[in-house]
Amino acid sequence: MFDRLINPGSIAVIGASHNPQKIGYVVLKNLVSHGYRGEVYPVNPKGGEILGYKVYANVEDIPPVDLSVITLPAELTVKVFEDVAKKSKFIIPIAGGFGETGKEGKEREKKILEIAKKYNARIIGPNTVGIYIPSTGVNTALVVPERSRFPGDGDIAFITQSGALGLLTMDSVAMYNVGFSAFINLGNRIDVNENELLEFFGSDERSKVVIMYIESFRDGREFMRIAREVTRKKPIVVLKAGRTKRGGRAASLHTGALGGSDAVADGAFKQCGVIRAYDEVELVDYARALAYGKPIHGDRVAVVTSAGGVGVVTTDYIESQERGIGMKMAELSEETKRRIKEEVVPFASVENPVDMTAQASDEDYDGVLEALNSDPNVDAILVYALFQTPLISERLVDIITRWHREGDKPIVVGTIGSEFAMRMLARFEENKVPAYPSIERAVKALRVLRDRGEILRRLGE
Numbered sequence: 530m531f532d533r534l535i536n537p538g539s540i541a542v543i544g545a546s547h548n549p550q551k552i553g554y555v556v557l558k559n560l561v562s563h564g565y566r567g568e569v570y571p572v573n574p575k576g577g578e579i580l581g582y583k584v585y586a587n588v589e590d591i592p593p594v595d596l597s598v599i600t601l602p603a604e605l606t607v608k609v610f611e612d613v614a615k616k617s618k619f620i621i622p623i624a625g626g627f628g629e630t631g632k633e634g635k636e637r638e639k640k641i642l643e644i645a646k647k648y649n650a651r652i653i654g655p656n657t658v659g660i661y662i663p664s665t666g667v668n669t670a671l672v673v674p675e676r677s678r679f680p681g682d683g684d685i686a687f688i689t690q691s692g693a694l695g696l697l698t699m700d701s702v703a704m705y706n707v708g709f710s711a712f713i714n715l716g717n718r719i720d721v722n723e724n725e726l727l728e729f730f731g732s733d734e735r736s737k738v739v740i741m742y743i744e745s746f747r748d749g750r751e752f753m754r755i756a757r758e759v760t761r762k763k764p765i766v767v768l769k770a771g772r773t774k775r776g777g778r779a780a781s782l783h784t785g786a787l788g789g790s791d792a793v794a795d796g797a798f799k800q801c802g803v804i805r806a807y808d809e810v811e812l813v814d815y816a817r818a819l820a821y822g823k824p825i826h827g828d829r830v831a832v833v834t835s836a837g838g839v840g841v842v843t844t845d846y847i848e849s850q851e852r853g854i855g856m857k858m859a860e861l862s863e864e865t866k867r868r869i870k871e872e873v874v875p876f877a878s879v880e881n882p883v884d885m886t887a888q889a890s891d892e893d894y895d896g897v898l899e900a901l902n903s904d905p906n907v908d909a910i911l912v913y914a915l916f917q918t919p920l921i922s923e924r925l926v927d928i929i930t931r932w933h934r935e936g937d938k939p940i941v942v943g944t945i946g947s948e949f950a951m952r953m954l955a956r957f958e959e960n961k962v963p964a965y966p967s968i969e970r971a972v973k974a975l976r977v978l979r980d981r982g983e984i985l986r987r988l989g990e
Contacts, residue, residue: 657716683708827908
């Protein structure tokens with residue numbers, strides 16, 4: 530249903546501008562700079578040329594297109610909407626000034642929705658930044674490309690009611706090479722809604738996990754029905770905003786959304802196997818763990834580190850119920866401890882957490898991971914790749930990647946530090962290994978993989 534939206538053969542930009550400070554220019558530039566290869570039809574009464582494209586004076590002058598992006602103010606959007614709907618399969622009205630502003634805005638929404646239905650066109654929005662599809666180069670965002678980074682192609686489909694939060698989230702993780710298969714901003718969601726898109730991405734082979742930022746549900750029962758089906762095939766992570774009374778009021782002013790009881794939403798998520806995030810960092814962190822990692826079937830975790838304090842703090846996080854994840858530190862077998870002792874320096878600790886000390890080498894990590902992978906008392910491994918000590922090299926990324934891909938135990942990685950550590954974090958990301966720049970974030974990834982294992986167990990898969 531949404532193939533022509535994700536991979537349009539032609540796009541019209543209604544209200545394209547010669548002025549670099551106008552939205553109509555920025556949207557056109559984002560299409561050009563991200564490599565969109567389809568036909569582009571800028572429309573502006575002044576005609577001429579913008580960024581090498583011929584500009585059409587009227588919508589009537591362009592051929593039928595798969596997607597039209599309207600960059601005009603709300604009142605002008607309504608005026609041109611019928612002409613645009615005659616030509617378009619999908620329409621993205623970017624402007625605010627619709628239902629989120631009150632009665633007059635809701636009347637505008639009613640008008641454009643009636644027109645869209647008349648011509649069998651579908652609307653994304655209004656009050657939206659639209660879509661970003663890395664694989665096809667479609668980018669209708671209204672942010673200045675010189676100041677914003679966009680992720681490359683990847684495994685995460687992102688459905689969001691908030692365009693700004695979505696773009697900021699992608700900008701903040703792009704430096705780590707996190708990739709997205711699609712980004713769809715629903716905005717005021719007068720037509721296309723989260724349930725349709727969840728169902729679509731649930732069957733999309735390129736998307737390994739679906740994440741959502743939602744302020745309210747169009748149809749909660751339908752969401753639960755679809756989520757139950759999708760989660761059998763791939764994980765779903767939801768950041769549900771408007772949890773409090775004030776938060777719900779803010780949501781209604783933002784997109785006109787009317788949120789329901791948060792307790793009801795929480796119960797619904799648990800029933801249909803949805804994993805809940807509470808901020809934008811958790812949303813992407815959990816997505817990466819679920820896209821790259823193996824589900825954890827059990828509670829017993831082995832921790833590997835070359836810094837003793839890191840192991841101690843991690844132990845507290847793993848075993849604590851209040852400020853932690855309520856899992857267990859694995860009791861390593863005597864055989865495992867014997868094998869580890871043969872690999873590490875004499876003064877290292879072979880208990881769990883395994884502390885190889887600052888004398889750890891790449892080979893030590895390799896040997897310890899091999900021993901832990903053979904221990905039936907271990908359900909998962911959290912390994913800290915700490916690159917600051919002299920016997921550790923970049924080769925450690927390849928060693929851990931191999932165990933992640935070929936080993937029997939699910940692996941999560943922690944990499945703490947500044948520039949060099951962050952470069953290694955990006956390499957783990959390229960290798961599709963779930964790796965995190967802090968103890969807490971790495972430990973939370975373990976919990977999410979354990980939760981996914983439990984969801985699959987309940988589903989009988």
